Amino acid sequence: MSKYDITNLKFLFNPRTVAVFGAGKDLNKVAGQVMLHLIMGKYGGKIYPINPKMETVLNYETIPSIKNIPEQIDLAIMAISKKHILSTLEECIDENVKFVIINTAGFQETVLFDEGGPSLQAEFKKLLRKAPNTRVVGPNCMGIASTSSSLNALMGINPVPASKENLNMSFTSQSGSWAAVALRCAVQHDLGVAKIVSTGNELDLTCEDFIEYFGLHDENTQVIGAFIEQLRNGRKFMKISSEITKPIIILRAGKTEAGAKAALSHTGSITSSSNLYESVFKQSGVIEAQSLAELMDYLRAFAIYGAKNKIPRGKRVGIYTVGGGLGVLTGDKCEDVGLDVVSLSSETVQKLNQVLPPIWSHNNPIDLIATRDFSSTEKVLKILLEAKEIDMIISIVPFGIDQRMENLKNTPNMPKKIEEFNRKMLKAYHGSVMEHLLKLADDSSKPIILPTSLYSTDLPFQYDDISKLYDAGICVVNSVEDAARTLAKLFEYKESMKKKVVTSNS
């Protein structure tokens, strides 16, 4: 058997024809949902609902069997009863279908309490071995989406964000719920999406395959995200990820005994030791995220800074802050993650003396001192962007506080007059901060990051402003520790790229 050409995945993500087995009118059933999503997502190819029991589904004429379809099927979707999967898969192979998505669950993941499921999955595997041209996504998965072909073949209730030029993630996930969460976060955080694949039990195609395709063959993808419980082919993973120069961010679960047990009954994954994975990731230049927040922060940051060539050269961070205490914690968090809270050069100190009150901290972090003179904030940022000893900047400014005060209307003990006076003042400050950030960021190759310094970013209130900042190459995160972590990962990536260049040159 000749090696499978991974570039064929273009037919999975840009199919000319899609067959949906069991498509009916009940939108609470998966096949009906997928059919609806295909139509409403304005998929441009041909859709064939296969259902011998009814004549039309959602105004589409049904076909009784895949054998009756006159043309080649690129993608067949099976959200049908478990007991019909084997025979339907055989039909697809006979008809030379290129890709099959099996949404149905109840296979390898039932290994702890039901032998029937795993043995059925083993039969699929045997069948597929003899049919190298038919490839399978799933079973036990949520499906795929691809914005380049307006293909929404996902079950469940998931928005599919649009593609954004130079700011697209592609995401592959062994968990359907994580694929769904990643999509919701992408919308919320203004990240474009190229492709999403939920791989489920990975009977055939794996996360490794999709990372390879996204990394080496898909020009719409700028950053790659993955949620995994296990790698099925570590050697292959290391090979492809060391060839890929796009950032790869992975969130891994099933690391502990409790998690591993859960993974086994979730996607039938037998997870392996944490240390092994950590060293594999490190060697291949993969960025590991420890939580959803980290995953989304890193995807967003790499997309934004990557698009504007703002990956930092070194790890020397400059911090300026409207609150001294926030600065102290930020210093801690930067040092915790290995950044260098560098001493300011005497040149920088002298420049800062010109623009700050005499009692400013004379130190990094730079405490702007509680002031209502907004102009110093801009001047300080300008000085830090010029400072030779600084590679990256954390900017702790009262971004969005005007909106938060808006939300706090009618707070007890916050009388109307104070509210109005303060809101006006904060609006002016916010506006001035926005204006100079947008103006100054564009001129510099240093990444600037903005922690909102609140427990929640209240992002929905700030969509417009945050979009503008993203477009200018400035990333916004929830907290000072998120800012520190994210900058450290940018530097880690930069260092791993050096190694990759050395390796490929040697």
Add this chain to the structure above:
Amino acid sequence: MSKYDITNLKFLFNPRTVAVFGAGKDLNKVAGQVMLHLIMGKYGGKIYPINPKMETVLNYETIPSIKNIPEQIDLAIMAISKKHILSTLEECIDENVKFVIINTAGFQETVLFDEGGPSLQAEFKKLLRKAPNTRVVGPNCMGIASTSSSLNALMGINPVPASKENLNMSFTSQSGSWAAVALRCAVQHDLGVAKIVSTGNELDLTCEDFIEYFGLHDENTQVIGAFIEQLRNGRKFMKISSEITKPIIILRAGKTEAGAKAALSHTGSITSSSNLYESVFKQSGVIEAQSLAELMDYLRAFAIYGAKNKIPRGKRVGIYTVGGGLGVLTGDKCEDVGLDVVSLSSETVQKLNQVLPPIWSHNNPIDLIATRDFSSTEKVLKILLEAKEIDMIISIVPFGIDQRMENLKNTPNMPKKIEEFNRKMLKAYHGSVMEHLLKLADDSSKPIILPTSLYSTDLPFQYDDISKLYDAGICVVNSVEDAARTLAKLFEYKESMKKKVVTSNS
């Protein structure tokens, strides 16, 4: 000199008279701000603006000097030029003023670049030693607020949330910005506030003093929060915190070299080794938070579960989830923080078999399996509340997703019809989840916690529902790791209480 009676702090928080030095009409100046806040906050005592240069301020008749005030002053506020502080402090001592707040900065914290500031602070100290009845908050601080006396004596722009019966935090902070952030978060997360104190350079009164007062003498305080850069009296801190049974949550900064340097130029604090603090906190049953998010989660959780007697007896956690992958990560995070992801008893498994599809995980975490049958969620929670092997519950349900879909209106590739259909469905699910959570939580002493499983809680969209959950004794957090961490801290607190009881009995 006889020992100072800490219960005298009642005059600081419930003063009968307040004098504001330098109070003028310019609201961009601190004295003007504080004056305005006092008036608008409807402080019930008498306010004396002291200003020899104008006759009235905000309709209040000014007094040229504190000597002209005919009655005893409980609280004097000094936001005046640095050079006048010493003489004004002398006047206050002469007039036997009980408490003085010094907002003005430029003292011990300038030690790295200006000797004048620290030496001036030393002179204040000398003066105060001879005047044990006049106590000082600050310098270099934001002031105080106290809801029991409607006293808002804070500079800056800070909402002061109302007091809530049995759900009040009091917060003491060496950093003004952290005091401000804690207030904003309290509003956002529906936590009541009893008292707030920004202690600044702690010339005299320290965080230890306020923790003692909140913990042992203030019945309006249920949970105590603090932001510290250093403890000035570790021995005292250990003594009082081992006597206090209210939860004490501390966020500490200045732990690293970078942070310590920043702390020195922030409040003049010389921080000490991290290990020492950790062991002091551990021995005294203090809960340490590593970030703002943790601080606010713990304060909220202890208030909510404390009010309803839901501090867990053990650390065996039951998890149920609408997404398998979320469950796997939750299992990891629980084990990471020392919780026991306990095996389900055969009795519990049998009960779950009755209500879940045959392919459910048969395991803890309990994967509800993607379903549109809402009723199983309620049945599963009921079974877990009854299960003898479980002390605490993480409930991963699609809370608030209906509201999030609302926010995602007009998402590209999410056509109107799908949107409407899905929104209706999610609204029904959300409603059903809310209803049974509220109903079931009240009957049980087991804490239930709800991670929203999104990067941001979008809390403002959910105020009403979250308030209802809080009132029923259910805490809402951002993520599964926040849920795990918070439950672990509840158990840690429970264990430390056991030790305290043993200690005080022995």
